[in-house]
Amino acid sequence: MGESEGSILNSPTMEKIGDSVYASIFKGHGLYGIMGAVVVAVLVPLVLSVILVGKKKVKQRAVPVQISGEAGLAMRNARSSKLVDVPWEGATTMAALFEQSCKKHSRERFLGTRKLIIRDFVTASDGRKFEKLHLGEYQWETYGQVFDRACNFASGLVKLGHDVDTRVAIFSETRAEWLIAFQGCFRQNISVVTIYASLGEDALIHSLNETQVSTLICDSKQLKKLAAVCSSLKTIKNVIYFEDDDTGSDLNSSKNMSTWTVTPFSEVLKLGKGSAVHPNLPIKKDIAVVMYTSGSTGLPKGVMITHGNLVATAAAVMTVIPKLGSNDVYLAYLPLAHVFELAAESVMLAAGCAIGYGSALTLTDTSNKIMKGTKGDASALEPTLMAAVPAILDRVRDGVSKKVEEKGGFVKKLFSIGYKRRLAAIEGSWLGAWGLERLLWDVVVFKKIRSVLGGKIRFMLCGGAPLSGDTQRFINICMGAPIGQGYGLTETCAGAAFTEWDDPSVGRVGPPLPCCNIKLVSWEEGGYTTSDKPNPRGEVVVGGFSVTAGYFNNEAKTNEVYKVDEKGMRWFYTGDIGQFHPDGCLEIIDRKKDIVKLQHGEYVSLGKVEAALMTSNYVDNIMVYADPFHNYCVALVVPIHQVLEKWAKEGGIKYTDFPDLCDKAEAVKEVQQSLLKVAKPAKLEKFEIPAKIKLVPDAWTPESGLVTAALKLKREQLKAKFKDELRNMYA
Numbered sequence: 016m017g018e019s020e021g022s023i024l025n026s027p028t029m030e031k032i033g034d035s036v037y038a039s040i041f042k043g044h045g046l047y048g049i050m051g052a053v054v055v056a057v058l059v060p061l062v063l064s065v066i067l068v069g070k071k072k073v074k075q076r077a078v079p080v081q082i083s084g085e086a087g088l089a090m091r092n093a094r095s096s097k098l099v100d101v102p103w104e105g106a107t108t109m110a111a112l113f114e115q116s117c118k119k120h121s122r123e124r125f126l127g128t129r130k131l132i133i134r135d136f137v138t139a140s141d142g143r144k145f146e147k148l149h150l151g152e153y154q155w156e157t158y159g160q161v162f163d164r165a166c167n168f169a170s171g172l173v174k175l176g177h178d179v180d181t182r183v184a185i186f187s188e189t190r191a192e193w194l195i196a197f198q199g200c201f202r203q204n205i206s207v208v209t210i211y212a213s214l215g216e217d218a219l220i221h222s223l224n225e226t227q228v229s230t231l232i233c234d235s236k237q238l239k240k241l242a243a244v245c246s247s248l249k250t251i252k253n254v255i256y257f258e259d260d261d262t263g264s265d266l267n268s269s270k271n272m273s274t275w276t277v278t279p280f281s282e283v284l285k286l287g288k289g290s291a292v293h294p295n296l297p298i299k300k301d302i303a304v305v306m307y308t309s310g311s312t313g314l315p316k317g318v319m320i321t322h323g324n325l326v327a328t329a330a331a332v333m334t335v336i337p338k339l340g341s342n343d344v345y346l347a348y349l350p351l352a353h354v355f356e357l358a359a360e361s362v363m364l365a366a367g368c369a370i371g372y373g374s375a376l377t378l379t380d381t382s383n384k385i386m387k388g389t390k391g392d393a394s395a396l397e398p399t400l401m402a403a404v405p406a407i408l409d410r411v412r413d414g415v416s417k418k419v420e421e422k423g424g425f426v427k428k429l430f431s432i433g434y435k436r437r438l439a440a441i442e443g444s445w446l447g448a449w450g451l452e453r454l455l456w457d458v459v460v461f462k463k464i465r466s467v468l469g470g471k472i473r474f475m476l477c478g479g480a481p482l483s484g485d486t487q488r489f490i491n492i493c494m495g496a497p498i499g500q501g502y503g504l505t506e507t508c509a510g511a512a513f514t515e516w517d518d519p520s521v522g523r524v525g526p527p528l529p530c531c532n533i534k535l536v537s538w539e540e541g542g543y544t545t546s547d548k549p550n551p552r553g554e555v556v557v558g559g560f561s562v563t564a565g566y567f568n569n570e571a572k573t574n575e576v577y578k579v580d581e582k583g584m585r586w587f588y589t590g591d592i593g594q595f596h597p598d599g600c601l602e603i604i605d606r607k608k609d610i611v612k613l614q615h616g617e618y619v620s621l622g623k624v625e626a627a628l629m630t631s632n633y634v635d636n637i638m639v640y641a642d643p644f645h646n647y648c649v650a651l652v653v654p655i656h657q658v659l660e661k662w663a664k665e666g667g668i669k670y671t672d673f674p675d676l677c678d679k680a681e682a683v684k685e686v687q688q689s690l691l692k693v694a695k696p697a698k699l700e701k702f703e704i705p706a707k708i709k710l711v712p713d714a715w716t717p718e719s720g721l722v723t724a725a726l727k728l729k730r731e732q733l734k735a736k737f738k739d740e741l742r743n744m745y746a
């Protein structure tokens with residue numbers, strides 16, 4: 016994910032979601048006693064598949080397009096000959112899109128929230144307390160009601176004394192009020208600054224100061240954090256908070272904030288309702304959002320997203336989700352401060368769908384915060400659409416596989432046959448989609464898995480980081496729904512490429528969205544060129560209506576990675592390396608930054624080597640490092656505690672603690688040999704295999720700042736932290 020990392024969610028939370036999804040799947044669930052159905056399910060399709068073997072035909076999904084300026088191979092979506100910029104005529108800004116959609120769907124359900132019924136705490140055996148919630152059914156506001164509230168908020172904001180020439184920031188978890196405040200600001204042409212909650216204090220202070228935010232909108236949880244850094248937030252005058260049941264007492268404890276006017280959200284609405292202020296609507300090229308995302312290095316950068324960018328992405332993605340409309344229900348729980356979720360909710364708004372809000376910790380019936388015996392968000396909402404990031408889907412997959420493995424015997428066999436049959440159906444003929452067999456397998460194996468997410472999911476959006484092919488297949492099959500994998504960056508307002516629902520292949524990110532062109536530009540130095548065979552390869556460059564205005568207050572960086580061609584089209588240089596398949600679909604294969612040229616001229620693609628070596632049983636994490644002044648590479652390896660300790664125990668290796676074990680020459684040798692073993696099948700060249708390794712005992716977590724929230728390595732930080740270790744390996 017190019018310049019700003021796809022730091023979508025903080026990983027401990029992701030793990031919890033994954034855990035609870037799979038914990039639910041196999042709870043009290045009898046896979047037994049359905050032998051009859053199984054026999055039918057296996058035999059009938061076997062016979063049928065002999066009779067009806069379908070042939071796959073290749074569908075052209077993108078076609079070459081002429082571009083001006085720099086040489087390169089450019090493609091556009093095959094379905095539309097002209098780039099789309101608006102979902103319909105007149106919806107040229109988010110404000111216009113919102114108003115028109117609210118008018119059109121005025122009586123339909125729009126935003127749904129669950130009311131708290133009981134909050135309770137349970138004490139675990141180790142004395143720790145856990146919050147448990149009993150949440151009610153979804154309470155809905157119609158499009159008409161939401162529109163009124165957004166108008167009231169806009170008026171209230173002005174009445175409150177917010178200077179409309181200054182920016183507003185939203186710093187809150189995803190919820191209905193987020194979207195209402197967001198749209199309210201647009202009615203007064205106010206730019207909204209969004210800050211990703213996991214970025215940390217320094218980043219928060221930097222972002223708010225850099226954009227001179229004067230009104231900060233937050234939830235009560237974030238309000239507590241603000242009290243601590245209050246003295247560093249010089250530009251803030253007003254704070255508006257979303258109320259929760261327990262907000263009051265928190266406010267009194269933070270005397271620090273006396274220089275701020277702190278007002279509850281409901282007060283602002285009341286204020287606005289009493290005295291409407293005439294709207295001052297933005298135009299297409301006005302900045303809607305300054306979105307701060309983590310870079311792999313240094314302070315976060317604010318990407319300036321225009322109204323035109325947001326509506327263009329929404330328009331394009333709407334065409335990719337089949338039959339999208341008012342019957343759809345979307346489960347919203349990813350952070351709205353991330354462009355992927357923001358784009359997804361904009362699509363739902365444009366299409367008149369219902370959006371039900373949930374949270375990562377209350378998603379399923381067995382989620383951490385859900386009181387036993389009560390419903391999680393998905394079963395209460397029964398969504399038809401949801402978004403996910405690869406980290407969640409990977410966990411779900413691992414969890415389901417593990418459970419199946421543990422059950423063993425009949426369950427394992429049944430699952431494995433069902434899985435294989437569905438897989439064959441997807442990859443081979445479309446027989447599986449043809450009815451009977453699919454129905455039977457659904458009843459026998461997959462229905463229970465699906466019910467965890469409410470049972471009605473018909474399409475999943477996935478983005479934020481690359482999704483592995485295996486996981487994509489697994490989720491396709493277990494959830495029975497296609498996954499639309501998106502490729503995009505904050506800089507391209509999420510919109511760049513998107514897989515199409517009828518494309519059964521994996522590992523690719525689809526053709527360009529209809530709002531932009533994608534070109535590949537040769538990178539001779541790195542060995543990727545557009546004349547490569549069998550597929551043209553090169554740096555992925557995105558041009559069109561979704562390409563944003565650049566970085567806030569950073570012209571140098573903007574000019575480095577954004578270019579405008581003779582026809583006025585903006586192009587963003589992603590730094591990702593991709594290849595076009597014959598049908599026009601893009602596959603991301605490498606990262607420009609992660610390729611190093613060794614002393615003798617060989618190129619080492621660090622990411623590729625790491626991915627290969629990660630498959631060793633011993634490796635929890637690994638960073639390969641290549642010094643261009645030497646002819647070999649080295650690696651830092653975080654070993655998996657249990658595995659290494661088990662080996663040491665079996666081999667009778669004496670050690671005091673884990674760090675000590677990591678220093679033992681025998682341990683280093685053992686891990687290095689395991690790397691050699693996996694390097695062979697992965698066809699790594701000799702110079703790609705680390706000649707020396709160093710075992711480091713402590714795991715790399717987002718909290719330690721060594722990996723991004725999406726668990727991608729932060730090479731600069733790792734290099735700095737382990738500079739002595741790295742130097743020693745070259746000594």
Ligand SMILES: *[C@@H]1O[C@H](CO)[C@@H](O)[C@H](O)[C@H]1NC(C)=O
Pocket residue numbers: 220221224225247
């Ligand atoms: C805030 O920004 C100003 C410039 O706009 C700068 O001089 C100052 O150091 C910044 N303060 C903090 C705390 O970042």
Ligand SMILES: *[C@@H]1O[C@H](CO)[C@@H](O)[C@H](O)[C@H]1NC(C)=O
Pocket residue numbers: 242243244245246247268269270271
């Ligand atoms: C008030 O601010 C100071 C310094 O900014 C900080 O150390 C202190 O923790 C804050 N007090 C509260 C109650 O948050």
Ligand SMILES: *[C@@H]1O[C@H](CO)[C@@H](O)[C@H](O)[C@H]1NC(C)=O
Pocket residue numbers: 262263264266267
């Ligand atoms: C703060 O505490 C006072 C009493 O100490 C109470 O009257 C007031 O309502 C509290 N304020 C809030 C916002 O809860």
Ligand SMILES: *[C@@H]1O[C@H](CO)[C@@H](O)[C@H](O)[C@H]1NC(C)=O
Pocket residue numbers: 180204296297298301
């Ligand atoms: C919206 O606000 C921006 C920044 O304050 C300003 O440059 C622009 O002219 C405004 N747009 C309209 C239509 O007033």
